[in-house]
Amino acid sequence: MEAKDGQAWLGTNGYGSRREEDGVCHDDSATPVRANTVDELHSLQRKPQVVEDRHRLQLQSISASLASMTCGIGPKLVNGDPARKKEMAGKAVTHHQHHITVPTITVSDSDLKFTHVLYNLSPSELYEHAIKYEKGSFITSSGALATLSGAKTGRSPRDKRVVKDETTDDLWWGKGSPNIEMDEQTFLINRERAVDYLNSLDKVFVNDQFLNWDPNNRIKVRIISARAYHSLFMHNMCIRPTYEELENFGEPDFTIYNAGQFPCNRYTHYMTSSTSIDLNLKRREMVILGTQYAGEMKKGLFSVMHYLMPKKQILSLHSGCNMGRGGDVALFFGLSGTGKTTLSTDRNRILIGDDEHCWSDNGISNIEGGCYAKCIDLSQEKEPDIWDAIKFGTVLENVVFDEHSREVDYTEKSVTENTRAAYPIEYIANAKIPCVGPHPKNVILLACDAFGVLPPVSKLSHAQTMYHFISGYTALVAGTEDGIKEPQATFSACFGAAFIMLHPTRYAAMLADKMNKHGATGWLVNTGWIGGSYGVGERISLAYTRKIIDAIHSGELLATSYKKTDVFGLDIPTKVEGVPSELLEPINTWEDKDSYKLTLLKLADLFKRNFKVFANYKKGGVSDLADEIAAAGPNF
Numbered sequence: 001m002e003a004k005d006g007q008a009w010l011g012t013n014g015y016g017s018r019r020e021e022d023g024v025c026h027d028d029s030a031t032p033v034r035a036n037t038v039d040e041l042h043s044l045q046r047k048p049q050v051v052e053d054r055h056r057l058q059l060q061s062i063s064a065s066l067a068s069m070t071c072g073i074g075p076k077l078v079n080g081d082p083a084r085k086k087e088m089a090g091k092a093v094t095h096h097q098h099h100i101t102v103p104t105i106t107v108s109d110s111d112l113k114f115t116h117v118l119y120n121l122s123p124s125e126l127y128e129h130a131i132k133y134e135k136g137s138f139i140t141s142s143g144a145l146a147t148l149s150g151a152k153t154g155r156s157p158r159d160k161r162v163v164k165d166e167t168t169d170d171l172w173w174g175k176g177s178p179n180i181e182m183d184e185q186t187f188l189i190n191r192e193r194a195v196d197y198l199n200s201l202d203k204v205f206v207n208d209q210f211l212n213w214d215p216n217n218r219i220k221v222r223i224i225s226a227r228a229y230h231s232l233f234m235h236n237m238c239i240r241p242t243y244e245e246l247e248n249f250g251e252p253d254f255t256i257y258n259a260g261q262f263p264c265n266r267y268t269h270y271m272t273s274s275t276s277i278d279l280n281l282k283r284r285e286m287v288i289l290g291t292q293y294a295g296e297m298k299k300g301l302f303s304v305m306h307y308l309m310p311k312k313q314i315l316s317l318h319s320g321c322n323m324g325r326g327g328d329v330a331l332f333f334g335l336s337g338t339g340k341t342t343l344s345t346d347r348n349r350i351l352i353g354d355d356e357h358c359w360s361d362n363g364i365s366n367i368e369g370g371c372y373a374k375c376i377d378l379s380q381e382k383e384p385d386i387w388d389a390i391k392f393g394t395v396l397e398n399v400v401f402d403e404h405s406r407e408v409d410y411t412e413k414s415v416t417e418n419t420r421a422a423y424p425i426e427y428i429a430n431a432k433i434p435c436v437g438p439h440p441k442n443v444i445l446l447a448c449d450a451f452g453v454l455p456p457v458s459k460l461s462h463a464q465t466m467y468h469f470i471s472g473y474t475a476l477v478a479g480t481e482d483g484i485k486e487p488q489a490t491f492s493a494c495f496g497a498a499f500i501m502l503h504p505t506r507y508a509a510m511l512a513d514k515m516n517k518h519g520a521t522g523w524l525v526n527t528g529w530i531g532g533s534y535g536v537g538e539r540i541s542l543a544y545t546r547k548i549i550d551a552i553h554s555g556e557l558l559a560t561s562y563k564k565t566d567v568f569g570l571d572i573p574t575k576v577e578g579v580p581s582e583l584l585e586p587i588n589t590w591e592d593k594d595s596y597k598l599t600l601l602k603l604a605d606l607f608k609r610n611f612k613v614f615a616n617y618k619k620g621g622v623s624d625l626a627d628e629i630a631a632a633g634p635n636f
């Protein structure tokens with residue numbers, strides 16, 4: 001048989017044939033190919049890569065990002081891959097191993113050592129890197145990439161620092177604020193430490209992606225990291241650029257240097273541990289040292305949006321969001337673990353996003369391109385859509401699985417209670433792409449009340465909505481923030497004090513204004529305990545909470561009759577379709593009524609004391625509302 005230029009060999013009849021010789025049947029129906037070795041055969045799998053000017057510009061841009069502050073110019077670039085030494089020829093070469101959409105670039109500070117830059121790799125490539133090089137990375141039975149985040153399995157809010165300079169006067173500083181100051185010089189020391197670390201590696205991953213589905217307010221982000229896990233996580237969580245968008249990406253608006261495997265130097269000023277997450281708004285950069293928990297990148301960028309968006313009169317929100325078939329949009333506010341992801345992911349509705357949104361004059365837009373679901377006790381029966389999203393491409397953090405079958409045991413907490421799945425939003429079957437929607441009709445405040453005294457649902461007046469939004473009460477569920485081992489009552493302004501950059505009243509004023517203007521109704525939903533506090537009672541079933549949420553969406557709860565509670569003065573419905581009526585009033589489910597009353601007063605007192613600092617705050621623009629809002633809290 002003859003080879004025909006560049007064509008695979010075909011059988012004599014062009015299709016392969018069956019011949020009978022010596023009474024033996026030879027099956028040569030398989031089409032032979034022109035290759036003498038496995039390597040040659042392998043090379044036929046790939047399409048040739050063309051190195052274009054634009055790719056050269058991208059390399060230059062990445063080189064500038066990775067430049068040491070003290071050395072001036074950025075590291076030298078060559079194409080290559082650490083596993084393919086022969087390509088380290090010291091110059092840009094056209095090579096056939098890679099498809100054009102996944103250029104592999106090499107960067108170095110010295111001519112002697114090269115650091116390979118792996119630019120916007122695909123999930124398949126990132127899987128291969130993770131499995132080959134990162135201990136604890138495995139493919140689970142459903143196809144997800146199981147990985148370990150190391151010693152930190154939750155965020156470290158006490159290690160967050162924000163550079164204080166002339167541009168950050170309007171930030172929220174001081175008591176209660178998440179913004180712990182650092183100076184520019186110290187930031188540069190940590191930045192240099194991260195850049196030196198990254199440049200010392202054989203390879204780094206670079207993601208160029210977008211945040212915010214609102215095309216007028218989109219920002220370009222670059223994430224430089226050392227692990228395929230981090231790159232795949234951000235691939236899933238940020239908005240993925242199309243080929244054309246990537247070609248025209250240009251310079252990023254914000255850059256993350258994730259050197260999480262490497263600690264900060266505790267002798268450095270402002271450092272109180274070996275972990276540091278440093279935000280510099282003027283330089284538009286973030287440095288991560290001493291934690292590999294990927295949520296730091298996600299929430300670090302969220303903080304940036306909480307700074308940039310309000311400057312444009314756009315409200316940034318720690319909320320989930322979904323939409324009914326009729327176009328009615330609901331927001332789900334709540335702290336970590338209260339149910340934003342679980343309840344916004346709803347078979348009967350269209351998912352706009354599970355965690356971070358913007359509310360502009362044009363409506364709602366998701367900031368992210370993916371979802372980040374808690375996995376503890378996940379079941380196919382209770383959360384079928386999240387279950388189905390855990391497949392090839394999904395990052396599964398810190399889960400425990402069977403060594404042989406690779407079946408995940410979602411009840412296992414031995415690594416952490418904060419097990420997580422990060423998947424692209426289109427893995428949810430009824431996601432809305434692009435992730436935007438009209439102005440919300442319902443604003444649902446979720447609280448996971450470990451005291452068990454808040455009603456499962458109440459309708460809020462305007463002032464009550466503001467009061468509870470500013471209070472941001474919940475019982476923090478174990479594990480999401482480092483060091484918290486069991487549920488405890490907590491207040492977090494705007495249901496996200498760890499991420500907001502301005503004073504809470506600034507966001508509250510914007511929310512009040514938007515809800516007024518667009519006629520949205522506020523609700524308080526307790527997804528926490530009934531029948532007693534944590535330890536005595538139990539968490540309300542997800543099935544009941546879903547019924548309550550259904551009744552809010554359908555309008556059923558607007559039409560029903562209400563009863564006012566003591567102390568908190570909440571309006572509770574007397575009937576909700578599918579939920580036992582006695583459950584709607586907490587005192588009914590408590591055996592020990594005296595204990596209920598004491599607990600109610602205890603919680604009310606905690607609310608009161610927490611709100612004091614806000615009640616007197618006049619700077620934020622809600623001053624005329626302040627008295628009314630303060631009065632909307634508990635009275636006793």
Ligand SMILES: Nc1ncnc2c1ncn2[C@@H]1O[C@H](COP(=O)(O)OP(=O)(O)OP(=O)(O)O)[C@@H](O)[C@H]1O
Nearest residue numbers: 336337338339340341342373374527540541542545
């Ligand atoms: N009645 C309930 N309502 C909502 N969630 C419940 C309920 N009972 C149990 N859960 C569980 O509580 C958890 C809610 O977590 P979810 O991922 O929705 O939190 P989140 O608000 O999105 O937090 P984060 O901001 O950290 O992502 C899930 O594990 C869910 O299964």
Ligand SMILES: O=C([O-])CC(=O)C(=O)O
Nearest residue numbers: 155295299336355372480
């Ligand atoms: O940031 C995280 O680790 C998870 C999350 O969504 C939150 O805490 O709100």
Ligand SMILES: [Ca+2]
Nearest residue numbers: 341355372373
């Ligand atoms: Ca979530």
Ligand SMILES: [Mn+2]
Nearest residue numbers: 318335336355
């Ligand atoms: Mn969140």
